[in-house]
Amino acid sequence: MTAQPALRPERPFFSSGPTAKPPGWSADQLDTKSLGRSHRSKYAKGRLKYAIDLSRELLGVPDDYLVGIMPGSDTGALECAMWTMLGAGPATVAAWESFGNIWIQDAVKQLKLKDLTPLSADYGEIPDLASIPQDHDVVFTWNGTTSGAKIPNTDWLEPGRKGITINDATSAVFAMEMDWPKLDATTYSWQKIMGSEAQHGMLILSPKAVERIESYDPEWPLPKLFRLKKGDKLNRAIFEGATINTPSMLAVEDYIWALEWAKSIGGLSAMIERANTNSGIVKDWIEATPWLRNMASDPALQTNSGVCMVFQGEWYESLSDEDKAAVPKKIATKLEEMDIGYDFNGYRDAPPGLRIWCGGSVEAEDIRRLLPWIEWAYEELKAGNL
Incomplete structure (x- = not known):
């Protein structure tokens, strides 16, 4: 019989989402002044904007990109990008694990895209990304959360390509460098790398993505949670802390704590x-x-x-x-x-x-x-x- 090891993990949290809280976290360290307040109050909206600004700073998001808080975690943010931007031209959805395959099913069964190329590979592998035409919109998962396989680089995305890129980066952002000039819509959730609470996601848009949203109206109806436009223009208030629906301010404060911790360590x-x-x-x-x-x-x-x-x-x-x-x-x-x-x-x-x-x-x-x-x-x- 093999002897039991002598040492035990002090924090036995190894889940892939929600992930371990950052070291030193405790609930009594969270700012609670926004609780019991309207999320549209000056203070609460300021905290939402602070979460956006701190995310931008830490991730090195370009100044002309927009960063917004979305409902429904990474799923809500990613599907919002798909529902509002796809269908204007040919598209490829690439998948090599569970969540990427969900995006393929969305494109095939829900959006029913007319000019769609599904591109898939087995768990642990990556499909031939270089085969994707540069005029195609492309949806891909930077890092396969359920397969442990990530893209090796972004060489397959040419600078100035005609199609837009929609990047599910939820288990990559804050762990890997993002090639922002080649990314048009990038999404992630607070519950992954930052160890924060679930149900809220982030949507990062390039100027090219904004132009697509403002110039294109999809043929399918958009749920309220996916409506990014006010009239014919992008509702930029969403990217200044005015969320589409009511957020959990407790979750917001938890995310802010994690961001401040990450900033404090470098x-x-x-x-x-x-x-x-x-x-x-x-x-x-x-x-x-x-x-x-x-x-x-x-x-x-x-x-x-x-x-x-x-x-x-x-x-x-x-x-x-x-x-x-x-x-x-x-x-x-x-x-x-x-x-x-x-x-x-x-x-x-x-x-x-x-x-x-x-x-x-x-x-x-x-x-x-x-x-x-x-x-x-x-x-x-x-x-x-x-």
């Missing part, structure tokens, strides 16, 4: 460095562990946020498909029961495996302490003790 570069360090620990461990492999086999595609891994080896391959699927779940369940690590089982629609969140709100030492426990649980499972 901003975007520090957040990227923390994610690189954390993911490097996990990747090196996978390489040294014969019964695991990274779901993304190409190192150039391997994420630094939600690292996904699958099992291999003689014992694992001897199992039935049902028993194979149960391996990661049993390991994750056992360690959750022991308060060693929470929520690091793979995504329900992905191939069976484990997924360890490595974003900047996670401490490297906690990851180092988790990994021997996974090894212990694996050996216990092989021995029939789990």
